Amino acid sequence: MKEKLKQIRENFQKALREGAEQLSQLRVKYFGKNGVFTELMKNLKNLPPEERPAFGKEVNQVKAELEGALSEAEQAELRRKREQELSEDRLDVTLPGVGRKTGSLHPLTLVKNQVLDAFLGLGFEIYDGPEVEYDYYSFEALNIPKDHPARDMQDTFYITDNVLLRPHTSPAQIRAMQKKGVPIRILCPGKVFRADDDATHSPMFHQIEGLAVEKDISLADLKGVLEVFATTVFDKSTKVRFRPSFFPFTEPSVEVDVSCSMCHGKGCRLCKGTGWIEILGAGMVHRNVLKNCGVDPDAYRGFAFGLGIERVTMIKYGIPDMRLLFENDVRFLKQFI
Ligand code: DAH
Numbered sequence: 001m002k003e004k005l006k007q008i009r010e011n012f013q014k015a016l017r018e019g020a021e022q023l024s025q026l027r028v029k030y031f032g033k034n035g036v037f038t039e040l041m042k043n044l045k046n047l048p049p050e051e052r053p054a055f056g057k058e059v060n061q062v063k064a065e066l067e068g069a070l071s072e073a074e075q076a077e078l079r080r081k082r083e084q085e086l087s088e089d090r091l092d093v094t095l096p097g098v099g100r101k102t103g104s105l106h107p108l109t110l111v112k113n114q115v116l117d118a119f120l121g122l123g124f125e126i127y128d129g130p131e132v133e134y135d136y137y138s139f140e141a142l143n144i145p146k147d148h149p150a151r152d153m154q155d156t157f158y159i160t161d162n163v164l165l166r167p168h169t170s171p172a173q174i175r176a177m178q179k180k181g182v183p184i185r186i187l188c189p190g191k192v193f194r195a196d197d198d199a200t201h202s203p204m205f206h207q208i209e210g211l212a213v214e215k216d217i218s219l220a221d222l223k224g225v226l227e228v229f230a231t232t233v234f235d236k237s238t239k240v241r242f243r244p245s246f247f248p249f250t251e252p253s254v255e256v257d258v259s260c261s262m263c264h265g266k267g268c269r270l271c272k273g274t275g276w277i278e279i280l281g282a283g284m285v286h287r288n289v290l291k292n293c294g295v296d297p298d299a300y301r302g303f304a305f306g307l308g309i310e311r312v313t314m315i316k317y318g319i320p321d322m323r324l325l326f327e328n329d330v331r332f333l334k335q336f337i
Pocket of ligand 1: 306
């Protein structure tokens with residue numbers, strides 16, 4: 001038996017030294033349930049009883065010694081594997097990186113923000129109005145009675161006789177004055193809808209409405225405010241001019257032109273040779289509109305304007321077709337980052 005224990009120890013140490021067997025196999029073979037040591041202990045009963053305790057103790061000592069050696073070898077193997085993994089998976093920081101595509105604001109949003117910024121700096125605040133609107137706010141309160149020919153200026157989408165998709169942001173003027181009273185300076189950016197569809201018209205587009213009502217305000221103030229807008233959104237040298245026009249909700253009404261940003265007034269394709277580009281409609285708020293909002297037209301006056309964001313964007317960037325702004329082709333959009 002003693003000889004056998006010696007043999008076991010030598011065999012084990014040899015196997016461990018030479019790495020002939022995998023460590024996990026060695027563990028099963030020697031220390032498993034049916035392993036060498038279990039067998040040996042089973043044979044203990046063949047020894048004379050007085051020898052058994054001493055030999056049992058010796059077996060346990062050898063077993064603990066060998067098991068310790070095996071554990072150490074296992075730890076060493078684990079470390080070696082880990083080091084190998086680390087050295088093989090080393091990150092090569094000189095490789096070119098994988099570029100991440102970043103999103104960007106849509107050109108209409110960029111221009112809307114620029115326009116809003118120009119006016120917010122002049123004390124205007126944002127007022128939001130509904131896109132589904134009543135006939136009353138869209139037309140009647142704006143001095144456009146039912147059956148008035150001015151209603152033909154806009155091909156409106158009606159939902160019922162009384163409810164429609166707003167064809168302009170002007171109803172926000174009425175809502176804002178009725179809700180907040182005067183004096184007031186508001187801007188209403190948002191979607192508007194008209195039955196129109198070609199290279200320069202879309203059934204849905206965006207406007208920004210502006211309204212300022214104060215005790216002492218004039219067409220000259222309107223011009224000054226629009227000059228700030230034009231020189232902020234286009235370039236610093238941009239000029240603004242008024243031409244007489246007609247809108248039912250303003251009197252007098254003006255069509256506002258800016259000097260062409262491409263040729264600076266000399267005349268080119270963009271401005272059709274005139275040096276000027278029509279950019280928005282504006283005027284002094286009509287007495288009837290003020291009255292409809294409970295404002296005394298003898299005490300207060302106001303100016304208002306409405307501009308199309310698509311139009312400003314197309315002029316600013318020389319975009320020939322409005323549909324490019326709605327197709328959202330990434331090759332187009334990424335030019336505005
Ligand atoms: N609502 C007009 C339109 O959609 C634009 C407009 C013109 C708005 C003159 C105004 C204004 O506030 O004073 O064509």
